[in-house]
Amino acid sequence: MLSDPKTDADLRHALIATAHALADAAAPVTLGGFRSAGLHTDNKLDRGFDPVTEADRAAERAMRDELARLRPDDAILGEEYGHKAGTTGLTWVLDPIDGTRGYISGTPTWGTLIAVNGTQGPIFGLIDQPYTGERFVGGFGNAQLLRDQSRIALRTKVNDALGAAILFTTFPEIGTPQDREAFTRVADSCRLVRYGMDCYAYALLAAGQIDLVIEAGLNAYDIAAPIAVIEAAGGVVTNWEGGPVHDGGRAVAAANPALHRAALDLLAAG
Template sequence: MAARLTAVAHDLADAARIETLKLFRSPDLRPDNKAAAGFDPVTAADRASERAMREILARQRPEDAILGEEFGATPGQSGLTWVLDPIDGTRAFMAGAPSWGVLIGLGDADGPIYGIIDQPHLEERFEGGLGIARMIGRHGTVPLATRRGVSLTEATLMTTYPEVGDGTEHAAFRRVADRARLVRYGLDCYAYALLAAGHVDLVIEAGLQAYDVAAPIAVVRAAGGVVSDWRGGPAHGGGRIIAAGSAELHAAALELLNAA
């Protein structure tokens, strides 16, 4: 069963690579704005990527549910749900920066059980869950393992946006950031991949959706990391997310996030 599911996931990632790379760094890229106020970009590549993945699932896993960023929810009967973000980091995609990714999560009633973070341009595929924790890349396959024994004052912390949510959320983030050795911004889902690979120690974000986090949760946990919301509870519904390379580092950062 697990082998069949992971084979389908790789088929999805392969199809999404084809569709996204058609427009990455292309002069034909023409983003649309989904937001009534502000800027929430979507491109033809986002839509084509998700459409291609849904077509595969319709053929190979018609009994499973789907939740996707661009085309919403499709019910299923198996108890399994595929959670798809066809391009996580559309702003990076627009800018030609290879820090976006395709997110493919698989979950049951209790949350994510398997995930892929795929970076098509770099040909890096981070996979975790169902007994797997590995990165498949140009130079072969390497195991994923988070970095252990790192204190907060030694940690590398990442988040996507410097403002990190509203004023209260930003203040909470700064309490952690002010203690960390290094803080970097802007990598979207690729930050979770680097955490799973042992290069980053903490990722803290706010305002996320379920399709932003399902795959990263599975990959980070498979690599030995800890992921929760800012209260220490389940994170797969989105919202405020903290991912850490170890339970000790997670606890130290969580205490600061919740310090009034």
């Protein structure tokens, strides 16, 4: 029988330590390319622009090397190198640089996303921003911001009024035209809307700075780690219909159930 991290303290500690080891392995690679004049960017698309850099690829390779050493029997799903099967029932979900557009533009809104999934979705996650020295972690009933030598408890906001809410998303042209109409209904009801925040938006939601993040077109590696961190900090993350979103799609992350319900109602109102 496979061990359950909910009841196996040694396994919990091993998974947390492994997540930090992966972030530590990726950080020097991503920092080495950030704001570098020699950084080369490729485009994954024939039409449009979906950038990838050697830093993306090298950081994922570094994390996979660590997993081969520390947890060789776990599965892996990574943005750059796809899926590797495992036998433990656990899957590491890796995005070496979430927000590559921000990364190549020099904005510190990108981060390395690391999650470990069980059969029902993420059980522990980490959002690492090595340039600012911030690591947001969450899972197993605990959420913290690690910075320098400090450990600061993460807790989402208590505001339940949509009219006082701060809403973040990455792209103004979110999803399909119908998705944009739905998003606009929520945005028009909020106090403040900001764009281009990449994974840092989810970190700020967990830290109690903002109220909502709404996005579309996500992959599993974009959202698994934020789910774990935000839920551990007291927030709610689902798809636009209120169901699980750890496999990707359209996501609503909210500081509390009341805001989550209000956002879902407006998204479905069209």
